[in-house]
Amino acid sequence: MRYLTAGESHGPQLTTIIEGVPAHLALETSDIDVDLARRQKGHGRGRRMQIEKDQVKIVSGVRHGKTTGAPITLIVENDDWKHWTKIMGIEPLDESMSEDEVKRKITRPRPGHADLVGALKYNHRDMRNVLERSSARETTVRVAAGAVAKKLLATFGIKVASHVLEIGGVKAENVHYQSIEELQEKTENSPVRCLDLEAEQKMMNAIDQAKQDGDSIGGVVEVVIEGVPAGLGSYVQYDKKLDAKITAAVMGINAFKGVEIGIGFEAARKPGSQVHDEIIWDEKTGYSRKSNNLGGFEGGMTTGMPIIVRGVMKPIPTLYKPLQSVDIDTKEPFEASIERSDSCAVPAAAVVAEATVAWEVAVALLDKFGKDFIDEIAGNIERYQERVRDF
């Protein structure tokens, strides 16, 4: 299974083409829209999210609510596009454009965004050509592709959730939950997708303070996937290790600067006896672990324990508070002033991370158990699970 995305932040639409989704997966727009709506929420988002009401259109690969095995095309329209038609014009520059509109050419790069380096690399003197594609608006269709992966995983009893562990230095302390359903429900009711109610309020205060100061803040998100069979991914070659693929995918999310699996960096500070997860066996569940410090991975393969992945999001680069930069036309220093931006998008980024990790797990699942149609894959999983239980 693979996908590509296309589309600009202020263009008409975002598109993804997904190839390799098995036939006979039940799939409706509502399966995807629910995650698109989740990605739009969260305390700290800017005015753009009030303009957009993201909804998917499925334009190929699905008939009467079931996938056919053909490539699936998903599109999400930008409602904001109507305000940008001239600036984003595909045709050569419109003579009727006023001087003011032409002036919207961007020559002032934001520190921390892709503006300057993208302009240098692709020889763009108008940095709009960079920001339109480097914008996290593109994560809309990554979430849409992830929702298809999540539907596929759910068909085989694999459940995915995420939550926020930290925002602007405020850490969630009480993050215990009994089941993944409880985790899902509690985070849906939280404006920052956090399980710790005390920390939740402090996180919201930190976001409000950052906004008031014209600043931005980042944080840490965690993705949990339960019900994954042992043995996805492989140790036999560096590029087959599933933990490595997941890590790369999470780092690929806009503004992500670090990824941990399980206790991650904490493992550097503990002896082996407190890190490695002791192995147990019983007739009903087969092999299991007494703990899950290694976040569901050994040798680049899933262990059958929950997959735990954490990602660090840096603060949003676009700031109301000016940071020094240089105008690429005049070479003069300037202090940026901006029209609008998110001040914190960590809760939204948790939903993107969820989609991203789910995608990699779904690809690995199909690699192991077959790719053509749902019942065939289900049969293969069932036989394998029976074999490893008694192994």
Ligand SMILES: Cc1cc2nc3c(=O)[nH]c(=O)nc-3n(C[C@H](O)[C@H](O)[C@H](O)COP(=O)(O)O)c2cc1C
């Ligand atoms: C959900 C989400 C929303 C974002 N919103 C903004 C924003 O409003 N303004 C901004 O400057 N950056 C925003 N970003 C971050 C930039 O897209 C990102 O910093 C930029 O593409 C540069 O890439 P890098 O930070 O990965 O180096 C957002 C990221 C995510 C995941």
Ligand SMILES: C=C(O[C@@H]1CC(C(=O)O)=C[C@@H](OP(=O)(O)O)[C@H]1O)C(=O)O
């Ligand atoms: C549009 C989204 O996020 C955008 C991501 C983004 C950036 O630079 O990454 C900049 C902002 O866009 P705009 O300049 O149009 O307000 C965010 O709103 C979205 O998440 O759907």
